[in-house]
Amino acid sequence: MNASRLTLKNIDIRLHGQILLELDTHVEPGAPLTVMGPSGVGKSSLLAYIAGFLSPDFQASGEIYLGERCLNGLPAEQRKVGLLFQDPLLFPHLSVAQNLMFALPSRAPDRARLVEQALQAVGLEKFGHRDPATLSGGQKARVALQRLLLSQPKAVLLDEPFSRLDAHLRQEIRQHVFQTLRDAGLPTILVTHDAQDAAASGGPVIELK
């Protein structure tokens, strides 16, 4: 996989003319950037801006590069930026396998096998036909991560993905996610207000106020 850095140039996000956030940095593969700060400082707006669906209520400027590719102006689905939300958000009307299948690019060969492998990788090979509502919290989180990887992103954004997990699961899933993303060599931005998340990521930390 061709790893390339994610560059954020002079990012400036405002709401009703008031500055929420200014940022100028870059993210290397294997060194996740953690953005920390209390709620309401615009962390999620930053991710929405990078992913390409910031609400028109906000005024934002600044350039986003993925390697040499400028993402500004591209619609969200062409940016190749994956996103993990606070909730696993498995599509409730699709089976577990269909959730994964949905993420696979249509040109991928042998789609069924790829899905099968992805399930095997997290020890859920028997769960393909299941209703996602019947999975445990940890299983859902793993499926959500596998789904993200199958969409073959070039960068990943994490929006407090561990905050809703039970304490004993949080540690385990956190390890799993960071390990997987490091292995995939994807530049990653993590937004959180949990210092332990920042510590586990092993990358630079920016604190917003």
Add this chain to the structure above:
Amino acid sequence: MNRTSRTTRSNFRIRYWLLASSLLMTLGTSNTLWAQSPNPSDWASVVQKAHDQALYFYTWGGDQQTNDYLVWVAQRVAEEYSIRMTHVRLSDTADAVSRILAEKQAGNTDRGAVDLLWLNGENFANLKNNDLLFGPWAEQLPNFALVNADANPGVRVDFTVPVDGYESPWLRAHLVFYYDSAYVDSPPANVAALLAWARQYPGEFTYPRPPDFLGTTFLKQALLELTDDPDPLYRPVNESNFSTITAPLWGFLDALHPLLLRQGRTFPANGPELRRLVADGEIALAFSFNPTEAVNSVIRNELPESVRTHVPDRGALANVSFVGIPLNASHKAAAMVTANFLLSVPAQLRAQDPQHLGGTPVIDVGTLSPAEQAQFAASRQSHPAAPPLMTASQPLQEPHPSWIDALEQAWLTRYGSR
């Protein structure tokens, strides 16, 4: 005749009006109108033209029996003439009149929605006076001879307005009273006697509120009975003597209303609702313009078997129902053929049969062959609720149609808001 120039003039007016309301569009011209209309004198060509034509027959749809009868008519004209008839049921005949008017306003002179319309009296007068009817055609129908119009001049006049062949007779009707003998011993002999009767039986009678057709009929019947000189009623209303002529009627109603159901504070909407009041036992006396309505309703279990029919002894309002063809009808040939079929012996026989329509034929049964006369005699009813036969002296002719509106307006002014 100057019909062409009149059409042109009204076309000009319509065009002007459209411009004024900034609804710019082109209007079809109507020069071909008369060229395309079938000629009823050449009956074979009319029948040929009607072959495979559609027909939209508009009638008041409130009577299930009439509706069923027209289902049969549709089957027969399909079999005999290949006419595809659609029966359009209206809650009010005037809806069709308004449709025809709207089409005229729009300059639609040959593709009208209504092909054949059941009408009489005021609707006829209005359509005829506004040049909205096709004709003359009715007396050229082959079956018109069965009506024997020279001996029955009533079919050539509709509420004093000369028919002039602009509509074809269909059925006869006259006013009768019916009463529930379980609750009252005898009905009033006539409308004038009603007041004394109502004092004896308060709350046992009411009438539909004008301008319902049956309610207005009650006003006309009462006025004809109460007035000393009925002659002015057969001429157009004259404002100068309207109040003098109608004074006895208002005096009568003023005295009657407190004795009616609900003390005259509300009136039923129409004849069927009046019948429901009898069926529910709310009133014991009602009236109808279909002499066999009580019989039909008893047969259908809608009225109790104790109901009896009675013809007012000072005469009863009588008239003829007609069918007319709008000037802009799309299928005039099919309309004429169907109107002719309605006058045929089988159609009139079935119309008289209480199992089907239970009406009064408009053809002169006396001129038919003995075998056919026997058929009509056999289907005549001998039901306990059946009315006695009308005698020749009993029919009261309908007043001039202008009285209808004048009476209705005067009634509404006096009683319409309290």
Add this chain to the structure above:
Amino acid sequence: MLRAAPWLMFGLLIMPVLAGLTAIVLPAFGYLPALQQTEPGLMVWRELLNTPGIGRSAALSLSAGLLTPLLSLLLVMLFLASTSGTRWAHAMRRLVAPLLAVPHAAAAFGLAFLIAPSGFALRLLSPELTGWQRPPDLLILNDPLGLAMMLGLVLKEIPFLLLMALAALPQLNPDQRVTMARTLGYRPILAWLWTVAPALYPLLRLPLFAVIAFASATVDVALILGPTLPPPLSVRIIGWFSDPDLNRRLLASAAALLQLAITLSAIGLWIVAEKMIARLYRKLLLGGIRLSGHALLNVAGKSLMVITLGALLLSLLLLVIHAFAGPWRFPANLPGSWTSQHWLSVGSVLLAPLSNTLLLGLMSTVLAVLLVVAALEHESRQGKATTRLLWAIYIPLLVPQVAFLYGLTLLLEQLRWQPGLLLVGFAHSLFVVPYVYLSLAEPYRRLDPRWQQLSATLGASPNRTWWQIKLPMLMAPIATACAVGLAVSIGQYLATLLTGAGRVSTLTTEAVALASGGTRSTIAVWALLQSAVPMLGFVLAITLPRFWWRNRRDMRGQLT
């Protein structure tokens, strides 16, 4: 394509109304050349003002337009307050949607069967309690003040408002608000009234305006239950439009404009009253009333709703009884014998009206759902709500039907459009679109935007996202919207009659035509047929998604 949808909808809804209104303005001022009336002036208005009882008619329309929504709103709010957070609300939602399917005319007939002097209620009491062997001579239906008519309207508007309120409530987090207020010492009902009701009201405002417009201009309910001497203005307009004296159409046009003015004044008065009540309400709220009246409100809220919905259900039951009743004379509690004769006699003429009804419902509903979904999807992709459009959508509901449909018919004639199914379907969609929008907009907007965002980050185009994610997830609300659309289309009387030139017969036009002459049993059969089709629609809309998603647990909770 999508961008055009809101404008297309705008045009579809506004143009016919404006055109229809324009077409009656000239006749109202004495200009109708087809009748040789070519001298414009105010004489029509003078004639209208001199019509006996016109003031009374106008007052009736105005008071029905104000009292109906007021009573309905009070009952709905009290009920919601007294049942918030209980199982009642859930049960009610199930019950209410099918009740909404009952056309106004059918409900009015049922109510008349219930409360008339010879009706079911007095039959139950007679002769044992009352000693009556014959119906008493009581003025219950068609009372001069219009109370029976308003009762009939309230019975039908309560399910509508209740459904609107239940749909709007979740976004307000009522439980949280009530809990919050309870911790401050407020009893639950007062907590709801002080914290949830003020937030809920703005969301019910437009539906309430629609109720005002409907109640101030109703024709069918007024014909069945309303006063007659004089009737409300709308009934007189219809009478004048169909008067054999064609010149009375001028009067009808002027009266239609007067009707529009009355409806608008009713809405205006309502807005003024809103302001005054809001001030009073705030004073009460800040007064800190925590405890008083709780028991009374509790009992009143629940029992009044049980009584009204019970009356509606009983009315429907009476339709069923009458539809199978043999002779049934006062004071028998039940018919002496039962028969299927009334159904058989309908059978011969049923096919055409039934197929027309279904075709029209399908046509107008499909068109409406396509337009509404396209507009909502456009809005969702823009990320902004177009609130101005919302008013446009309400126009056909706010302008009285009698005021613009006649003019519209005139106009269609001038365009030489042949009356037929297509034209009538188009006229139906004028009223179907607003209700479909009302029913679908909220669930559509409430769908978590993260699903769409997530799908995009997984590389799916907006179209693929719509087909594979949003459409299936919104299947239940879309199905409900379809059922609503179908019900609205089936209920249309004037629109069908006028634009179809009477040639297009539907269950409703047949029911009303026969109502002018039918027996109770025939009326009951048609009213039931008229109710059965939309009810079937609602049953399907509720059960089909449930069945479809029987193996998807999280898809089952969010229905309707």
